[in-house]
Amino acid sequence: xxxxxxxxxxxxxxxxxxxxxxxxxxxxxxxxxxxxxxxxxxxxxxxxxxxxxxxxxxxxxxxxxxxxxxxxxxxxxxxxxxxxxxxxxxxxxxxxxxxxxxxxxxxxxxxxxxxxxxxxxxxxxxxxxxxxxxxxxxxxxxxxxxxxxxxxxxxxxxxxxxxxxxxxxxxxxxxxxxxxxxxxxxxxxxxxxxxxxxxxxxxxxxxxxxxxxxxxxxxxxxxxxxxxxxxxxxxxxxxxxxxxxxxxxxxxxxxxxxxxxxxxxxxxxxxxxxxxxxxxxxxxxxxxxxxxxxxxxxxxxxxxxxxxxxxxxxxxxxxxxxxxxxxxxxxxxxxxxxxxxxxxxxxxxxxxxxxxxxxxxxxxxxxxxxxxxxxxxxxxxxxxxxxxxxxxxxxxxxxxxxxxxxxxxxxxxxxxxxxxxxxxxxxxxxxxxxxxxxxxxxxxxxxxxxxxxxxxxxxxxxxxxxxxxxxxxxxxxxxxxxxxxxxxxxxxxxxxxxxxxxxxxxxxxxxxxxxxxxxxxxxxxxxxxxxxxxxxxxxxxxxxxxxxxxxxxxxx
Numbered sequence: 001x002x003x004x005x006x007x008x009x010x011x012x013x014x015x016x017x018x019x020x021x022x023x024x025x026x027x028x029x030x031x032x033x034x035x036x037x038x039x040x041x042x043x044x045x046x047x048x049x050x051x052x053x054x055x056x057x058x059x060x061x062x063x064x065x066x067x068x069x070x071x072x073x074x075x076x077x078x079x080x081x082x083x084x085x086x087x088x089x090x091x092x093x094x095x096x097x098x099x100x101x102x103x104x105x106x107x108x109x110x111x112x113x114x115x116x117x118x119x120x121x122x123x124x125x126x127x128x129x130x131x132x133x134x135x136x137x138x139x140x141x142x143x144x145x146x147x148x149x150x151x152x153x154x155x156x157x158x159x160x161x162x163x164x165x166x167x168x169x170x171x172x173x174x175x176x177x178x179x180x181x182x183x184x185x186x187x188x189x190x191x192x193x194x195x196x197x198x199x200x201x202x203x204x205x206x207x208x209x210x211x212x213x214x215x216x217x218x219x220x221x222x223x224x225x226x227x228x229x230x231x232x233x234x235x236x237x238x239x240x241x242x243x244x245x246x247x248x249x250x251x252x253x254x255x256x257x258x259x260x261x262x263x264x265x266x267x268x269x270x271x272x273x274x275x276x277x278x279x280x281x282x283x284x285x286x287x288x289x290x291x292x293x294x295x296x297x298x299x300x301x302x303x304x305x306x307x308x309x310x311x312x313x314x315x316x317x318x319x320x321x322x323x324x325x326x327x328x329x330x331x332x333x334x335x336x337x338x339x340x341x342x343x344x345x346x347x348x349x350x351x352x353x354x355x356x357x358x359x360x361x362x363x364x365x366x367x368x369x370x371x372x373x374x375x376x377x378x379x380x381x382x383x384x385x386x387x388x389x390x391x392x393x394x395x396x397x398x399x400x401x402x403x404x405x406x407x408x409x410x411x412x413x414x415x416x417x418x419x420x421x422x423x424x425x426x427x428x429x430x431x432x433x434x435x436x437x438x439x440x441x442x443x444x445x446x447x448x449x450x451x452x453x454x455x456x457x458x459x460x461x462x463x464x465x466x467x468x469x470x471x472x473x474x475x476x477x478x479x480x481x482x483x484x485x486x487x488x489x490x491x492x493x494x495x496x497x498x499x500x501x502x503x504x505x506x507x508x509x510x511x512x513x514x515x516x517x518x519x520x521x522x523x524x525x526x527x528x529x530x531x532x533x534x535x536x537x538x539x540x541x542x543x544x545x546x547x548x549x550x551x552x553x554x555x556x
Contacts, residue, residue, distance in 0.1 A: 037059070038327050047117070053480060054480060054481070057327060058473070059134055063466075064466035064470035068142060072227065074459040080459060083142070085207060087143070088206075090135055091132075092136070098129045099200055101122075102193035146458045148164055169442060179199075183195050189346065229298055232290060232298070233301075236292065241275075241278060252269065252277060252281065253288060254297065267296070267297045267301065273302075312467060314393075314525055314530075315389065315472075315526070317396075318437070319472020321400050321472075323473050326351070333427055337422065350424065351431060353435070354432055370382035400430075404516060414503075479515075483497055
């Protein structure tokens with residue numbers, strides 16, 4: 001890291017507040033679009049139910065996948081601060097294009113159009129704006145969490161780092177709450193372009209405030225390309241595959257503290273994946289050169305990333321379930337009684353339910369559960385990050401089961417008397433439970449990937465959380481297409497579970513049950529890999545670290 005100023009404890013918190021404000025404003029725009037776009041595609045662009053859902057999940061998947069680009073650039077070429085501003089400009093441009101399309105009737109399909117409505121310049125503007133929005137938003141998400149965490153990345157700041165990720169999550173919830181209520185109401189009840197305009201202005205304010213906070217940030221100096229470092233280890237290990245394995249790890253090549261960079265941490269040798277150790281064998285009379293020998297630290301970086309992969313893949317199914325709550329559940333809500341007294345709630349505002357749960361639970365978790373658990377476990381975060389993720393995966397399976405039960409009730413009532421639908425707030429059960437699951441899992445993953453990552457790969461590693469989201473959304477699209485295709489062939493009616501636009505004529509509840517069963521199998525798989533994983537710092541170090549923290553006054 002660049003050396004912090006003497007008054008770092010005060011200035012860094014000022015900078016963090018600006019970063020949290022940006023996150024709240026940017027999330028407000030992002031979530032408002034995420035919740036309302038499925039209806040925008042359905043009613044404004046005249047796409048069918050499955051196409052609307054798949055277009056949104058593909059957009060969301062691309063957004064989170066492109067977080068890798070932001071993470072890679074901020075680790076290698078630019079600072080995380082600069083990366084945020086550049087991709088923020090791209091995001092703002094995309095939102096402006098979406099606003100123009102929503103305003104201009106020349107860029108709308110004809111009202112009488114039923115099929116193949118999005119073509120020509122309409123398609124060009126729609127897909128170009130979605131691509132730019134995915135790139136800009138993804139790039140920001142790849143760099144912003146690590147930028148904030150860099151302010152607390154030292155051993156004596158372990159408790160503050162855990163707190164930061166909880167407040168990071170809370171800021172996204174505050175932004176999301178405004179997005180799914182005020183902005184969605186404006187979009188659906190007033191005009192779509194007004195909603196998109198607000199989504200454009202909010203990030204402009206956020207990024208302007210972030211830029212003003214530059215003097216207060218601890219900025220990470222970009223280093224060697226993390227991807228090149230990984231490739232070097234693999235290539236050299238293959239080259240040295242015929243060399244005998246050294247009898248002791250002390251015989252492996254490592255540079256001294258004096259030779260290392262200021263911001264490079266040393267990682268102790270581990271016996272796991274020992275075949276990679278051959279990349280650190282320096283032959284007799286050989287000089288250490290890139291692509292001929294790698295340091296033990298460089299080899300251990302690859303081992304750390306390899307150990308993370310099963311954890312990453314074990315959380316994908318949960319995010320596939322999340323995609324259903326942002327697509328099909330919104331469409332369910334649109335067919336239900338959306339009145340709360342005299343107020344009619346827009347269907348895209350349904351996610352306010354889990355957000356309210358989370359806005360209450362996160363402060364309770366931070367101020368009551370964590371201190372209590374910390375006394376028992378002696379862990380700076382109360383419970384380990386992987387334990388936190390596991391709780392979320394269990395709640396995910398429960399949420400999908402309840403979603404199937406509620407859909408059966410909704411469909412039965414609709415078929416009995418379509419004029420008297422059940423209340424929208426029956427969806428609060430599945431949304432509320434999944435909201436708690438999300439609180440546990442997302443924060444757990446962000447902190448896990450940041451803490452465990454090597455110094456030069458923290459942005460890229462933190463992006464793994466968003467990669468899990470990405471794969472989950474893409475897998476949702478695949479599931480919808482495959483299940484529709486398979487059930488169309490085997491069903492007596494020759495219609496898929498998710499065919500057409502009418503939810504009352506398909507079998508969405510069976511899709512929910514399928515995801516619930518899959519989530520149970522996924523949890524068993526996760527428990528195996530979480531038990532197998534070995535943290536970079538052992539338990540003894542954590543206890544010593546905690547005792548030191550308890551003896552050191554925390555700056556406010």
